[in-house]
Amino acid sequence: MGIIKKTFYTGVLTGASVLGYLGATTTLITPLPNDDPVWRSKSYARVNVHRNAAMHDVAVKRIPLDKIKPSLLQKDGDLTLEFCRSVWGGLGYRFQRNYLARKYQGAATAKQLWTAQQLRESTYERGTQLTDHFEVIEKTKAEIVVRCGDSPRNAGPRPSDGLFIIGTHVDKARGEVVLELKSVFFDSSRKTEGIHSSVPSWIEYPHRWYSRLLLETASWNLTR
Template identity: 65%
Template structure:
């Protein structure tokens, strides 16, 4: 019993430390501001055809510029691209990647990105599909927008639909890189009455912590 108790408390303290670190080094805001550019983006307008209510949040992490790899600050778009590679090829996505690979990797999805190497080296141009669950739909020097919620083989409206926006901008005034993972989930299959998004409250909270994990592990890829 002593060993079991010791193991339990060690695991509990480790988990608490990880959550404390994630909470201290990232910020989550929900819902998004009404004037957030996502709501007027071509991807949101195209896919949320019924203008249904959505579950939304943004996770951000600020890092001093002197801790960012210098080569990522010398070429336009390099920082956002490398952050995107870190999100999908990083440690935070490993479990979900492995789960989706076991279920969906095969001849029908052979043209998608599946391996860590593929996910870590892709240019993430629009049309890129990954792990049968995501597809790049927009790319700018500061943002890469990924559609989610269902297999990208379903190009139509979906009961489960959404967008991820992976972003990296420079705050010159404070000398920081501002890294972000923005999420917006909605039903695009039919009109849904009400103002409540599709995620239950406890799933929404778990998603926010998952966003923190994805962003934190991705940030390791862009820092010295």
């Protein structure tokens, strides 16, 4: 672990330094292109039933293949699963996990994943619920799709809804592993007009840096 990572743990870095580091180690693409697979996915069609306008982006990180733990490249799906475990069980999600636990952990949510150990060990099968804010709705070897925006106990349409897609693939031409955290947020509770998302604009900026933080800190557990 390098000095930058150590300073994250000790809290020495200033906010500006953190943003500078994330800006140098990750890439943000927004908006998503019209041909992105998410727009044709069954998950998107099922959740965004009204096809309302959405806020969308993807945070991307590329890592040389020779820096990835070899055990994660031996079987298809292992890298994606470990990446997902590292997103939720890692440093980047710690504060939000603790905050949600204080508010919502109890008898009604006892079957959900709450502890860092549970989040690091889950296989994230479809139907898995975590921290009363996320639910796995699709799992493939390349992607784990999580519904977000409200409690998974609210299974119906929601004013705040969305998909968070945790994905990996190997770029053989460049000899790199590509990690992606893709977000699509919308109102699924009713039909809305216009081409602009109903998500407040003030949410966009912190959300995108937070996605990059989750991406970067999760990547640390995948490298040797």
